[in-house]
Amino acid sequence: PPAVPFHGERQAGVTTAQQPATQLLALDLAPAATSDGRAGLRGLLGELTRVLAGATGGSPADARLQGGQPARLSSLVGVGPGLAARLGLNVPPALLTELPAFPGDRLDPARGGGDLVVQLCAADRWPLSVVAEQVDAAARAAGATARWTQSGFLARTAGGATPRNLFGFKDGTANPDGTESGQWVWGPPGPYEHGTVLVYRRIRMDTAAFAALPVDHQEQVMGRRVGDGAPLTGTAEHDEPDIYAKNPDGSYLIPATAHVRLSSPRLDGGARMLRRGYNYDDGPGDRGLLFCAFMRDPAQFTRVQNRLAARDALNTFIEHTASAVAYVLPGAPEGGTLGEGLFG
Numbered sequence: 001p002p003a004v005p006f007h008g009e010r011q012a013g014v015t016t017a018q019q020p021a022t023q024l025l026a027l028d029l030a031p032a033a034t035s036d037g038r039a040g041l042r043g044l045l046g047e048l049t050r051v052l053a054g055a056t057g058g059s060p061a062d063a064r065l066q067g068g069q070p071a072r073l074s075s076l077v078g079v080g081p082g083l084a085a086r087l088g089l090n091v092p093p094a095l096l097t098e099l100p101a102f103p104g105d106r107l108d109p110a111r112g113g114g115d116l117v118v119q120l121c122a123a124d125r126w127p128l129s130v131v132a133e134q135v136d137a138a139a140r141a142a143g144a145t146a147r148w149t150q151s152g153f154l155a156r157t158a159g160g161a162t163p164r165n166l167f168g169f170k171d172g173t174a175n176p177d178g179t180e181s182g183q184w185v186w187g188p189p190g191p192y193e194h195g196t197v198l199v200y201r202r203i204r205m206d207t208a209a210f211a212a213l214p215v216d217h218q219e220q221v222m223g224r225r226v227g228d229g230a231p232l233t234g235t236a237e238h239d240e241p242d243i244y245a246k247n248p249d250g251s252y253l254i255p256a257t258a259h260v261r262l263s264s265p266r267l268d269g270g271a272r273m274l275r276r277g278y279n280y281d282d283g284p285g286d287r288g289l290l291f292c293a294f295m296r297d298p299a300q301f302t303r304v305q306n307r308l309a310a311r312d313a314l315n316t317f318i319e320h321t322a323s324a325v326a327y328v329l330p331g332a333p334e335g336g337t338l339g340e341g342l343f344g
């Protein structure tokens with residue numbers, strides 16, 4: 001398969017069809033006076049552009065990448081709200097509010113946040129490791145430090161079928177189409193129109209307890225069928241869940257506490273987010289979902305998560321353990337550098 005072009009209006013890490021392996025890296029810049037900080041960030045973004053464009057460009061500088069199969073790597077770089085505020089960067093104003101705390105959160109600050117977030121995606125872990133090392137080197141050279149890193153994976157599926165999460169359900173079915181993405185995922189027309197906001201949540205899942213539920217109970221929790229992913233109100237995976245359909249006794253077919261009811265865009269004025277989640281496995285008792293979603297305004301996440309935190313039937317089985325938000329920069333044009341618009 002051909003390489004994923006690095007350059008373009010939008011970063012390939014958001015637009016490329018989801019690849020099976022991911023590595024997220026968060027970096028912190030050394031504290032500095034504003035003008036030095038801005039210069040340092042510019043330098044680092046230049047280096048990251050060089051590393052990422054080089055790795056995806058088909059003739060990577062690192063011999064280890066040339067030695068293997070051509071790496072179909074896609075990447076994205078985003079800046080965190082703290083850095084944007086500190087350095088007075090041009091980012092969508094909505095980003096400058098951090099996410100609120102949600103009931104049930106058990107967030108480890110060492111596994112979340114960060115001045116910069118980089119996400120790498122590829123067919124397998126091999127190129128991710130090589131490129132992550134180059135990103136680390138670029139960061140060190142710019143006086144930045146690695147804050148956290150997290151790897152994730154998807155089941156390989158045939159012919160674009162939706163992969164399953166560690167509860168065994170298809171995850172990623174209901175995502176916005178191109179028109180909806182224009183309204184809800186990408187920025188409004190103007191300087192931010194090719195940018196978006198990443199919301200990342202590391203969510204531990206009690207897979208054993210969930211697996212012990214009878215299958216029909218699991219399906220009531222989710223609001224979809226485990227086999228084909230169809231909503232409880234439909235017959236095919238991509239049928240839209242009808243959250244208003246009722247049983248003869250007046251109860252909802254998709255229960256009041258089902259995950260797909262509480263996360264339904266119909267409860268949110270049609271607002272949609274682009275979910276590109278990954279599974280993670282960090283050993284016994286620490287497996288789950290890396291929830292990664294892209295949206296114009298992080299308030300979209302906050303509204304949904306407030307509903308979920310209050311009554312999602314999934315809550316018995318999950319725990320949010322880390323969180324990060326980042327403004328995913330517009331793509332770099334051919335010959336250009338990521339983040340040129342930040343400093344104007």
Ligand code: HEM
Nearest residue numbers: 169170171172173174203260263264265289291304305318
């Ligand atoms: C839908 C699983 C956390 C938002 C779904 C679906 C599954 C799922 C199986 C149905 C298939 C699909 O449309 O992709 C999970 C699991 C979670 C989790 C296992 C935690 C471990 C979250 C969180 C949010 C969220 C934290 C946002 C705050 C959504 C949305 C949909 C969805 C917006 C699509 C609803 C629709 O348009 O029908 N999730 N999810 N999920 N989830 Fe989650």
